[in-house]
Amino acid sequence: MAETRVPSERYAAIADDLIEHEGWLAPIAHSDVRIAYLSSDAKKTSHGKMVFGQCEKVPDRYKWAVPYDFAIVIYEPNVAGFGEERLRTLMLHELMHVGVYANEDGEEVYKIVPHDLEDFRSIVECFGMDWASAG
Ligand SMILES: [Zn+2]
Secondary structure, eight states, X not given: OOOOEEEOHHHHHHHHHHHHHOGGGHHHHTSOOOEEEEEEOOOOEETTEEOOXXXXXXXXXXXXXXXXXXXXXXXXXXXXXXXXXXXXXXXXXXXXXXXXXXXXXXXXXXXXXXXXXXHHHHHHHHTTOXXXXXX
């Protein structure tokens, strides 16, 4: 079955609120990074586990066509029944994958922050989440 993704104002609002209020996300707040928030109808799984959300970097070769640097996708069938708080926690997790760095010329460069990065782990542990099945 083909996957359909549509922009979600609801997820954009959750993310905007987190970016404004969560200190962990200050590098995003202080950058020009552009993030699309999408709702997918796919029941995505990975290695047999349900995937709730995913953060994807838009490849540089598509920059001419796509006005975003990252896309955060939430898999709607897999988060059915999530309350507002759990959705916020999921969105925080996905936003933590958005890496904003500066190159030697002081220009912003963007990379996906992997799960095994020490910072990522310590923040996740601080929030007391088991996100083994989160994308
Ligand atoms: Zn993740």
